[in-house]
Amino acid sequence: MNILGLNAFGHDSSVSLLCDEKLIFAVEEERLNRKKHSGEFPLESINQAFKYANLSIEDIDHITFPWNPNISLMMAPIYVLKFWKTLPILLKEKKDFSMEEQLGMINHLQDIKKIPKRIKNIFSDKKTKFKFHCLEHHMCHAASAFYPSGFDEAAILTYDGAGEWSSTLLGQGQGKNIKKIHTVDTPHSLGAPYQAISRFLGFSYGEGPGKLMGLASYGKRDSEEYKKLKQIVYYTENGKFKINMKFFSYHYSRRRRGVSEDFIKLFGDPAEDGTTNWTEKQLNLATAAQQVIEDVCFNLAKYLKEKTKSKNLCLAGGVALNSVTNGLIAKSGMFENIFIQPAAGDSGTSFGSTLLLAHNILKRNVNYIQEDAFLGPKYCEDEIIQEIKASNLNFSKKSFEEIYKQTCDLLMKDKIVAWHQGRMEFGPRALGNRSFLASAFNPEMKNILNKRVKFRESFRPFAAIVLEEDAGKYFDFSQPNPYMLLVYKVKKEYQKIIPSATHVDETVRIQTVNKNENPHMYALLTEFKKKTGHSVIINTSFNIKGEPIVCSPKDSIYSFSRADIDALVIENYISLK
């Protein structure tokens, strides 16, 4: 049985392929069409999935889509009754909604229904037999976290901007079933106000929440801004929360950065777009936004613990990419085990939709456990050689042992190494297969990386990668974190040793690596430890400003040629500048 999962039309379009009870391939369309957060129909991803699995549309039994237009249509009258005052603005601006999480899908309900026809037209020379299923968005997020977790039973928490109607789902997974405990429904949402405040602070849509999380370390906790904001975004009781909608406009307009005049009266004028020069009040607002999200998420997790008595927690949805909040929940010890879907944002819903159909609806015996996030395309040696020849760059072929040694020598000389290995990651983080690597020892490395390659705002921290067995030596938490979804505190005695990996608030977003998940990265870090006594290096995504993470050898060579990088490693080929 072959199930093809598609996500499209909102943002982070993707494709996942479940073949004979195993999730064998998943990719985001942005990596292939090279448009960041692309919400286009994922045709290139479909073709890559077929290429990888050696299948065609004729072999597909089911196609799943993680959005059910019928739920949106059913709820429309309630929305109209509740928000009739702002309806004229919504209708006027509707055509401009694109990536707006809360609103963007309104324009695509018909497109979703037409997907089967569209696919049949694209592959008109082939016979098709697939059945098409539109599945509830948050159930797909929930499935993406519970089914691949390997837990027989778990509490499940999913939160994002909004699905068809719900923005948050609290549930429990048991065997093949996911039972909803309850949902919190739009416009009450954790992702949408966080997004709106990030835009109020001058960040762009899509990129804003991640940057806001980094900026939040620069403001004061428990400030006046926090006291005001916690009256607006707050936990109520019994696993629910509320947003005072008087202060937001994200549920009807995209032109006002998602906040209302009342919000501006309370917090002052918005920051200029793209600014890096915030007032103290604005920095405190960034911290306050992070703090209220932490408060609510922590209480939701606590409620779930009381309700389910489970020792396991599964997280997904865009808010589950908030690694600071995840770290708080993990370190509280309220759950013994936590699984966070590495593609926690909407790209992961194509993945979840295939598993939801297989387990919950078709009741198939699927025993898939996700062991890593390397589910994307891989390129064979012939393809690599072809790109090397076309590039006019000098590459040398070496043994992997020589590659590890030479890369370590380069890192020790403060060189930046672009590292391309095996299958690409599925999800927003580079986990050591499409990464820039650099030394964490040099306090200037953050500035060097920003100046030469990343061109990021200087307040944003860089993530680091560490051998799993050494995590407890450097950080305040030793649990494995293979998907870079938890923030740890750097122990005092190591803050001066790995300064470029230590953020202003003494934390670091860390990725732990063991031999099974990523043998090449494990070997590289082991060699680095042999040479330096330490197994921590900076790991940041292999992309140049404004572009998605590289996918193919061609993308890697193109980025290497254009950027100020010292070396490019593709498998066991190396090129030096």
Ligand SMILES: [Fe+2]
């Ligand atoms: Fe979502």
